[in-house]
Amino acid sequence: MIYxxxxxxxxxxxxxxxxxxxxxxxxxxxxxxxxxLPIVARGMTEGxxxxxxxxxxxxxxxxWVAPFRSESYANL
Numbered sequence: 101m102i103y104x105x106x107x108x109x110x111x112x113x114x115x116x117x118x119x120x121x122x123x124x125x126x127x128x129x130x131x132x133x134x135x136x137l138p139i140v141a142r143g144m145t146e147g148x149x150x151x152x153x154x155x156x157x158x159x160x161x162x163x164w165v166a167p168f169r170s171e172s173y174a175n176l
Contacts, residue, residue, distance in 0.1 A: 103176050107144035109137040112173055123157025136163065140174050143167040 101119035101124065109132045118124035123133060130139065135154050143150040143165035150165040167174040 103132060103136075104173050105132055105140055105176070106173055107141055109140055121157055121159075136176065139163060139165055140167075140176065143174050143176075144169060 101111070101121070102115045103111055103118070104113040105111050111126055111128050111130055111132060113128060118126070122154060131137070133156055135156055139150060139152055139154070144167050147167060147169060150167075150175070152163050154159055154163050156162075159167055165174050165176045
């Protein structure tokens with residue numbers, strides 16, 4: 101699944117995969133799930149790719165954040 105969000109966690113883009121997973125569904129213009137907010141914020145402030153395992157919707161998922169600081173968004 102792919103999300104694109106600004107540093108504050110508002111979704112700019114998402115593919116269709118998150119809609120099928122409990123806890124991951126959020127639409128463009130909404131905030132990412134709360135557990136992802138500090139991961140995105142840290143990636144945007146510290147730079148560099150970040151990765152973390154999170155528990156959301158009853159399962160563990162690997163999250164990789166690729167910040168594009170010059171464009172003011174991150175992909176995850």
